[in-house]
Amino acid sequence: MSTTRIPIFDISRFDDPVQRDAFVAELGAAYRQWGFAGVRGHGIGQAQVDRSYDVFQRLFALPEDVKRKYHVAGGGGARGYTPFGIETAKGAQHFDLKEFWHVGREIPRDSRYADSMPPNVWPEELPEFREVAYGLYQSLDRLGAKVLSALALHIGLDEHWFDDKIDSGNSILRPLHYPPITSLEVPNERAGAHEDINLITLLVGASAEGLEVLSRAGEWVPFTADADTIVVNIGDMLQRLTNHVYPSTTHRVVNPKGEKARQPRYSTPFFLHPNPDFLIDVLPGTVTADNPSRYPEPITAQGYLEERLREIKLK
Incomplete structure (x- = not known):
């Protein structure tokens, strides 16, 4: 097992004028190296996380029909339930061992984004699900915006540069259930090696180990965060926007060994997306002689999302 550790930061330092510059420098350097970091001091209380997981576990315990x-x-899979055995990591032979539910942004149905951001689907069997899930959605959305502000400063942008690019972002909260593995001979992994599509992902309260991150040296590094820590990683959209200054790092969820395989695993990532019409075009400040532009053709966030959803068998 690796002794290398993915760094963890107290994001409350970002709000301290004395510590802000040092925090931005340290956070940016960590993301340049890893594409992953842990964040604590984020203000999302354990009671909110615990209540969310209680409701999510009861959701997945509902009968299949x-x-x-x-x-x-x-x-x-944009909204509502996606059954077990559908999503498949890009390039993988076998589907992932998971089922999930997608909660998206609540927008007016006369919004210009209504065609690409359908209404949410709420389970009538769990009337509290809507309040709990969307409350967590909003908390993670605010935290994600703060992380992006810090990353913007690190690459020479204004701290508010992302604000009007994500205020109607097609972001997704994804409560996930990995059922117990009954056969140890399965070729599938709980989540095959992949990179995320979006700008950044915030993972709150994973209930068991299993997440592994591929280091630049080619080593799989386990990353099981403490209860007060939210894992935040770079997605492909931000990698493309920053010309790979911030790398989108390959990660997976491996199957546990022995009796642990008989236990379910729950986790809840929040995929922070830009507004659907945002044009992902390489930032000029990230283009240098040593790092020429890798993406001469821009693409809208919605166009990129649809392209990638087809690759992972969701469309």
Whole structure:
């Protein structure tokens, strides 16, 4: 097992004028190296996380036929329930061992983004799900914006540069359930090696070990954070926007050994996306003689998302 450690930061330092510059420098350097970091001091209380997981576990404990009522056929998994055995990591032979539910941003149905951001689907069997899930969504959305502000400063942008690019972002909260593994001979992994699509991902309260991050040296590094720590990683959209200054790092969720395999695993990532019409075009300040532009053709966030959803078998 690796002795290398992915760094963890207290993000409350960002709000301290004395510590801000040092925090931005340290956080930016960590993301340049790892594409991953842990964040504590974020203000999302353990009671909110615990209540969320209680509701999410009861959601996945509903009968299969009840959950499937909320599967939106042809919706690419954008909202509601996605059954076990569908999502497949890009390039993988076997589907991931998970089921999940997607909660998106609540927007007016006359919004210009309504075509690409469908209404949420709420399970009538759990009336508290809506308040709990969307409350967590909003908390992680605010935290994600703060992380992006720090990363913007690190690469010479204004701290508010991202604000009007993410205020209507097609971001997703994804409560996840990895059921117990009944056969140790399965070729599938709970989540095959992949990179995330979006700007950044915030992972709150993973209930068991399993997350591994691929280091630049090619070593799989386990990253099981403490309860007060949210794991935040760079996605492909931010990698593309910053011309790989911030790398989108490959990661996976491996199957546990022995009796631990018989236990379910729950986790809840929040995928922070830009507004659907945001044009992902390499930032000029990230282009240098040593790092020429890798993406001469810009693409909208929605166009990129649809391209990637087809690759992972959700569309």
